[in-house]
Each structure stands twice: as C-alpha cells, then as structure tokens.
Amino acid sequence: MGGAEFILAINLLVAGLLAAAFMTVSFYDVGRASARWLVFGYLLGMVYFAVEFAIPVFDNARPAVVAGFAVFLGATIAFNGGLAHKYGVAPPWVPMLVFLFAAIAAVYFAEDLPRQSLARMMAYQLPYAAMQFVGVGIVWSSRQRRDRLDHLLMAVLAASALQFVSKPFIAHALGGWGANPQAYLQSNYALVSQSLGTVFGMAIALLILVILVRDVLAEVTLKSETDTLSRLLNRGGFERHAEIAMRDAVRKGIPVALVIADLDHFKSINDSFGHASGDRVIEAFAGFLRDAAADHHVAGRIGGEEFAIILPGTNLAAARLFAEGARSAFGALPIDCLPADHRCTASFGVAELRLAEGFIDLMRRADEALYQAKGSGRDRVRISMGSKAGVATPDRISGRG
Template identity: 70%
Template structure:
C-alpha cells in the first residue's frame, strides 16, 4: 500500500468515527438538528473515501471520478446545512443544489481535457473551496453571538477553502496527480494532498464537535440553573452568577446592589384562590421582573415567593428607585385568570455591596432589610443597615404610604 493509500484508509476510519460521534450527539439531544446533518455529511465523506479507494481497481474510472466528486461536494453542502441549523440561518438549499448539479456536469465534461491541464484541476477543486467559504459565511452570519471557538471554526473553514483553491497549483508544483486516476494514489501530490486534507478535515470536525458539546453542556447547565415555574435563575444559579458579577464589579471598581423582594400574604393567595392561582401570581411577578430588568441585571427566584436581582454598576439610590418603581407598578398589575379587582403587592429589601463582602453577606443584609419591610406593614422598600449613609443628602424618596425608609 502506498503512503497516500495508507492515509486514505486512516481517513476512511476517522470519517466513520466522526459520523458516529455526531450521531451520538443527535441521539442524546433530539432537538439538535445540526448534529444529524453533520453526521450525514461525514457519512457521505466515508462514501467518497470508499469510492477513492476502489478507483485504482477500475479500467475506466471516469464515472467513478465524477461520482466521487459529486459525493464529496454533496458532503460539503450537507455540512453547510448543519452549520446553517447550528447558527440559526436558513439553509440555502436551492443555490447549493443548483451549484452541485452544475459543478458535477462541468467535471464530467472536463474529463476530456488533458489530465494535467489547469482548467481540469480547477474545475475539480474550486467547488469544494467555494462550499468551505460558504460555510464560513454561514458562521459569520451569527457574528453577534459568536465566541472564540466559533471564530476559530470560521478560520479553519476559510483555510480549508483556500487549500482547495491552491490544490491545482500544488499539483503542478509536485509533478501532477498521476498519469491516470489509477495512478493518483501513487503520486507525490496525492500523499501531500491527503496528508494536508486529513489535518484540516480532522481539525474542522473536532472543532465542530467541541462547539456542539459546548452548546449541549451550556444548555444543560442553564436548565439545571433555571427555575421551571418562573423562568428565572434558581437559587443555586443565581448565587453562582451573582458571585461572578460581584467579582467583576470589585475588579472594575464599580458599585453593585442587591434587591430582594417577597410577595405579600402569599399563603392567603393560595388559601383563597388555590395553588394554581398562586403559581399564576409567581409567573406574573417573574415576567414583570424579567421585563423590568436591564440586560446585565441578574434575576432569580431564590425561595417559594422570594426573588432577588443583582444590579451591577448601580448605586443604592438608583437601586431604591428601581425597587420603588417595581413595587408601585406590580401593585397595579392585574393577574390573568384572577378577578379583575384583585391586586397583589410585594415588599423589597435593598443592600449595596460594601468592601470585603461576599454574596452570602450581601444576601443576609438585603434579607434583613426585607424583614424590616415586612415588619413595617409590607408593600414598601427598606434599605440594609450600613447603607443609609450612602444616600445623597437631598434624597427625599419615601416608601409607599409616606413612611420614611428605615435601616
């Protein structure tokens, strides 16, 4: 077996493993449509490599060469469909299928050209390069949501596309790609082409796998940190994200404030209207909090009817304004499925981070302020001990009912 033939055998085995890996992801998460397409792409890669392996055994390999070309180009198109699903783009089916048909027809007719003519080589290799660049563009279409792994994937697709375009020139530099299809695997160009192609294809496949696994793990983590009823972070998720926000704020020298709220007389709501109605009140308050917070705020349901919001970059006075606005607006909010005359209220405790505090200490101080709000009649905002001195001298905001904020 020639060196190129040995690499071809390795590629055949690796492509089968990759197809199986993508299929396992698709089976694990049936919603991940992209993994199914990627598994199909590498299964087509296996078929293409099998065709390449049998070409040396044929006396007239014209149709096998054309079939191999169409199979591999089809694999790159299917890979692009998988990328389109991964990055939430509409797969450009019609132009890609038209391109497949046209390119295959061209490759069929250029078989009549001299084997080492540049036009024949370009007709064979350029379509693969074009599809790799199209894949890079599909990734780029989601640039607002990309991270370094996604940009790395786009870079490898671009390098792979450039590699296909450069192949005809490599072939000329290395003495051609064999006097006939049967001699291809014995050529120096075949050894170089198969080796470089192996490096790029495995790099591409492994990076796509890493990206998919990252997404699967990220979504699993998000599900484990999300409260099913409210759609907000659960206590564990909130504490983890809040601790990270505190570290970032301290590192950047920014203020950070915590607002804790608790639905008033919640047991009475369940007793009077039933637990399903109590759930609707929680859902309504959660939705209200989600819509009220800014994108960089962190909100969670940390108890049965208790909620918390971290406001990075926000001083105590602004956080109290936020809490007062939320308290006032929620008290006027009708709840779907409950009598129109029913209105519900919430109490709030507010604490700003002080030097040396962690999330646990901040939570305790905000919770103590919430307890003061409950003790003072509910439906009001109270500030944590140790933060009153941080209010502006001209601050005259009072809680609901005209009661002055107390420590």
C-alpha cells in the same frame, strides 16, 4: 498498498468514527438538527472515500470521478447545514444546491480538458474551497455569542478553504496528479493531498465536536440551575451567576446593587384561590421580572415566593428607582386566575455592594431591608444604608479571604 491508499483507508475509517461520534451527540441534542446533519455529512464522506478506492477498477473513470466529486461536495453542504442549525442561521439550501449542480456540470466538462491543466484542477478544488468559506460565513453571521472555540473554528475553516485553493499549484509543483484517474493514488500529489485533507478534516471535526459537547453541557448546567415554574435561575444558579457578575463589576470598578422581592400575603392567595392560582402569580411575577431585567442583569427565584436580581453598573439610588418601578407596575398588573378586583403586591429590599463586603453580607443587608419593608406595611421599598470603607476585591465577593 501505497501511502496515499493507506491514508485514504484511514480517512474512510475516521469518517465512520466521526459519524458515530456525532450520532452519539445527537442523542443528547434532540431539540436541534445540527448533529444529525453532521452525521449525514460524514456518512457521505465515507461514500466518497469508497468511490476513490474504486476508481482504478473502471476503464472509463469519468462517471466515478464526477460521482466522487458530487458526493464530497454534498458532504461539505451537509456539514454547512449542520453548522447553520448549530449557530441559529437559516441554512442557505437553495444557493448551495444550485452551486452543487453547477459545480458537477463544470467538473463533468472539465474532464475533457488536458489532465494536468490548471483549469481542470481548479474546477475540481475551488467548489470545496467555496463551501468552506460558506461555513465561515455561517459562523460569522450568527447572532449567538461566540467564544474562542467559535473563532478558532472559523480560522480553521478558512485555512482549509485556502488549502483547497492551493492544491492545483501543489499538484503542478509535484508533477501532476497522475497520468489518468486510475493512476491518481500512485502520485506524490495524492499522498500530500490526502494528508492535508486528513489534518484539516480532523481539526474541523474535533473542533465542532468539542463545540457541540460544550453546548450540550451548558444546556444541562442551565437546566440544573433553572427553576421550572418561574423559568428563572434557582437559588444555587442565582448565587453562582450573581457572584460572577459581582466579581466582574468589582474588576471594572463599577457599582453593583441587589434587589430582593417577596410576594405579599402569598399564603392567603394559596388558601383562598388554590395552589394553581399561587403558581400563576409566581409565573406572572417571574415573567414581569424577566421582562424588566436587562441582558447583563441576573434574576432568580431564591425561595418559595422570594426573588432576587443583581444589577451590575447600578448604584443604590438607581436600584431603588428600579425597585419602585417594579413595585408600582406589578401592583397594577392583573392576574388572569384571580378576581378582577384583586391585585397582588410585592415588597422590596435594596442594597448596594459596599467596599470590603462579600456576597453573603450583601444578601443579608438586602434581606434586612426587605423585612423592614414587610414590617412597615408591605407593598413598599426599603434600602440598606451604611458607610463604605475598605477596598472590595474579587476574593471578598465570594466570601474567601
């Protein structure tokens, strides 16, 4: 077995292992089709490597060469379908399938060109490059928030596309890709080509695998931090995200305020109309709070009928206006499970982060303001006043130092 054949065998095994890995991820990613399309793509990759092994046994290799090309290009299309589902982009199936059939036809007729001609090599390699660039476009066009891993994936996909573009020139520099298809695996170019394919294929596969696992873990974490009834953060999730938001606000030198709300006479709603009605009131207030919150705000249900929202970039006066608006709007909101003349209200406590203050201190002061609001008649907003002294630091926010 030559060097290229050995690498081809490794690629066949690796494709199978990656298909198994993505299949495992798909068990935890049942709500989306991304991992399943990737499984299909790597299974097609196995078929391609098997066809490459079989080419030397054919006297007329054209059908096998064209079939191998079609299968591998189909694998890149399936991979792009997985990428599209992962990044929330509509898969461009029609353009990709039209391109697939056009490329197959081009390769079929290119087989009549001289074996070492640049045009023949380009017909074989450029479609692969095009599909890799489509993958870059899919990730780039996503409206999802991208981090370093996503940008690294785009860079590697682009580099992989360029290596496909370079392969005809590499083949020319190395004396061609064999006198005929049967001799391909014995050529120096085959060794280089298969090695490049292994490096880029593994890099792309590992990156997308890490990205999928990252997203699955993030979803599991989000579910553990989400209150099922209100669909807001639970207390643990709120405290964690609130500290992150406050730390970021301190680093940027902008104000941050906390608003705590408590539904008025909630026990009497449960006693008079039943717990199902009480749950509906909680859902209604949570939905109202979710709609009122901006993307950079952090809202959560921190107790039975108690809610909180962190407002980065908001000072005490603006936070009071936010709370007053929420109080007035919720008081006028009809709840479908309650009598038409019954209105629910909430009381609000507001505090702005002081210099040299931690998260626990801010929560305590907002709570005190809330109890003042409830003690003075409910359905009102009270603020926590106080002088500012010292210097706020990220360590102080988390209660350390």
